[in-house]
Amino acid sequence: MAEQSEPLVGIVVVSHSAMIAEGLVELAGQMAGSEVRLLAAGGAADGSLGTDAGRIAEAIAEADAGAGVVVLADLGSAVLASKLALEMLGPEAAGRTRLSGGPLVEGAVVAAVQASAGDGLAAVLEAAEEAAHMSKDVA
Amino acid sequence: MDGSGSLSFEDVRGWVRRYAGVIAENKVYLTELDSAIGDADHGINMDRGFTAVLLKLDALSGDDAGVVCKTVGSTLISTVGGAGGPLYGTLFLQFGIAMSGHPSVSLNEWLAGLDAGITGIQRLGKAEPGDKTMLDALMPARDALKQALANGTPPNEALRDAVAAAEAGMKATIPLVARKGRASYLGERSAGHQDPGATSSYLLLKAAADTWSEVG
Numbered sequence: 001m002a003e004q005s006e007p008l009v010g011i012v013v014v015s016h017s018a019m020i021a022e023g024l025v026e027l028a029g030q031m032a033g034s035e036v037r038l039l040a041a042g043g044a045a046d047g048s049l050g051t052d053a054g055r056i057a058e059a060i061a062e063a064d065a066g067a068g069v070v071v072l073a074d075l076g077s078a079v080l081a082s083k084l085a086l087e088m089l090g091p092e093a094a095g096r097t098r099l100s101g102g103p104l105v106e107g108a109v110v111a112a113v114q115a116s117a118g119d120g121l122a123a124v125l126e127a128a129e130e131a132a133h134m135s136k137d138v139a
Numbered sequence: 140m141d142g143s144g145s146l147s148f149e150d151v152r153g154w155v156r157r158y159a160g161v162i163a164e165n166k167v168y169l170t171e172l173d174s175a176i177g178d179a180d181h182g183i184n185m186d187r188g189f190t191a192v193l194l195k196l197d198a199l200s201g202d203d204a205g206v207v208c209k210t211v212g213s214t215l216i217s218t219v220g221g222a223g224g225p226l227y228g229t230l231f232l233q234f235g236i237a238m239s240g241h242p243s244v245s246l247n248e249w250l251a252g253l254d255a256g257i258t259g260i261q262r263l264g265k266a267e268p269g270d271k272t273m274l275d276a277l278m279p280a281r282d283a284l285k286q287a288l289a290n291g292t293p294p295n296e297a298l299r300d301a302v303a304a305a306e307a308g309m310k311a312t313i314p315l316v317a318r319k320g321r322a323s324y325l326g327e328r329s330a331g332h333q334d335p336g337a338t339s340s341y342l343l344l345k346a347a348a349d350t351w352s353e354v355g
């Protein structure tokens with residue numbers, strides 16, 4: 001079997017809730033295999049509900065194995081904090097990071113699958129955003 | 140401020156200390172505004188941030204007027220967990236950058252910081268005037284101050300003009316339907332309530348005028 005030599009796209013889950021972020025990393029991790037860097041960046045610095053741009057920046061840096069990072073967020077201010085995190089990381093890292101505008105849970109699961117299959121940054125982002133259209137067959 | 144509108148390190152620190160007190164006094168009020176159309180934590184979050192700021196202020200020493208605001212900005216980013224963290228953090232970082240490198244600056248540098256802060260806030264949140272946000276107080280204030288200084292209005296009066304514009308902008312948010320922020324999830328139900336971010340922004344500018352402008 002060929003050794004996995006190409007780095008895989010990393011994934012960061014941002015939520016106002018540390019529990020949501022960690023739970024989703026666990027859930028998506030079931031689909032991702034052990035090589036995908038899948039990190040949680042949820043909650044404010046003191047553990048309360050909220051977001052922490054510094055923590056998000058650290059997670060993005062850690063998730064980057066060289067193939068870039070897709071960041072998924074729950075609500076608007078998680079996007080704000082994520083954008084600020086990119087400003088803090090600088091243009092080079094920001095250039096290799098993509099913020100998904102799609103759903104958090106479905107997007108993270110799909111992104112984890114695609115990342116572990118070796119998809120590149122643009123493809124993983126597209127899959128994460130297309131997750132908005134996945135049907136749940138509730139009829 | 141004297142006639143030339145010059146601001147020292149201590150003037151800037153005094154402004155921030157006053158604002159921290161204003162936030163503490165208005166914590167419940169800001170949270171009430173935010174519970175009507177948000178997640179009920181604006182006052183709590185800002186108070187947490189500015190409590191952390193106060194602890195750092197005393198240790199700062201004074202030959203760069205920008206150091207105070209840079210410290211405030213980085214502290215808020217890591218202690219205010221809502222939208223206010225990134226947004227006020229960016230505003231204060233820009234104030235700090237505009238005022239740095241000198242032991243005292245003029246109101247023109249402060250205006251440049253306000254202007255750059257507004258740009259930074261817009262870059263992060265993509266809000267426009269009328270979206271019912273802090274920008275609805277900050278932008279009119281920036282415009283009024285710019286106009287007043289360009290007209291040669293004395294600095295103390297120019298700053299008071301800016302505060303009046305911020306107050307009018309804050310009150311004008313009442314009928315607006317929110318298009319940004321947690322309030323936007325409420326849609327039409329956000330109308331009829333004053334925006335908490337515009338309120339805390341007005342209070343920030345008022346604290347500057349109360350600290351620096353002799354009441355005439």
